[in-house]
Amino acid sequence: MELALSLGDSSKPFPFLEKTPKLSRNGLGFCKEDDRDGDDKRVSSDPPLQLHLLPFSPLPRTPPSSQLRLSWLNDNLQETGSSEGPVRGLDVNRLPLVALGDEAEEGAAQSSPNSAASSFQMDFGIRNGGIRGRRDMEAETERGSSRASDDDENGSTRKKLRLSKEQSAFLEESFKEHNTLNPKQKLALAKQLNLRPRQVEVWFQNRRARTKLKQTEVDCEYLKRCCETLTEENRRLQKELQELRALKTSQPFYMHLPATTLTMCPSCERVATTSTAAAARNTDAKTGGHPFSPLETRVTQSQTQADQAAS
DNA sequence: TTTTGAGTGCTCTTTACTTCA
């Protein structure tokens, strides 16, 4: 079944039907900081994602107050100042962040594959004797291996932690600004919220996934409505067509003009088609009592002249 | 039952390195 929708003049009425675009950080104005540091390494030619999102914000949008100050948004990341942020004391899920201090931030700033981290790993990693570099270990703690190794902080499986309202609100505000984070931003955010960078990362991943899910539902609803509208329109047009066909069969008079049947106007002796003459007989005196309209008269005149010339 | 934090596996991109003509 082929469904061709033409709604409005939008050339791309359903951008979401195209290949799922990777979120274009450029399109979102993200990564104001050094892009080489950021995750803008993925250059996507896809247009910026333009989702006509219905309101999806579990939290009321509040202007960034002093309580929700996103220091990292100001291109002015302060290495130490963030700990003085207003969220200090949101000590839920507090974990040993000592290791995430400047060292971790430094490591993240070099998280690019082409960064010193990679060369460091090359220099001290498996290739050179199997001793993994510290940055490598940190990187794994940061992400890959941390998936599993974080489990046993105290020898027991880590419980699922619930973010506080303040933390959630802060993350929401951040997400509204940018729905992806580069390592620097992630670390700064984690520092401000007293969370592990991994937690921030996971929160953003989940948020993106659930936003996408919501958007899919919205798009689905929209398509459904479009389908219903088109079905109704189709039904209406079919009905109209039937009526016209019925009219055509009941009144062939209008539909089957015998073009070759000519007759003479009784008053002026001009040639007209039978049907036209018959219709003219029913006309009122708008044409001064003449059964032909001026246009018809002109037509019949030229016909007469042509006939005379032919004869 | 719903929400949401988190684990896992996969894909994709980038980069450094190696090999070869």
Add this chain to the structure above:
DNA sequence: CATGAAGTAAAGAGCACTCAA
């Protein structure tokens, strides 16, 4: 020996799927 192209491995990031609190 220098050089550029091609191949490869590794790292990092995001996403889909899933589970569980």
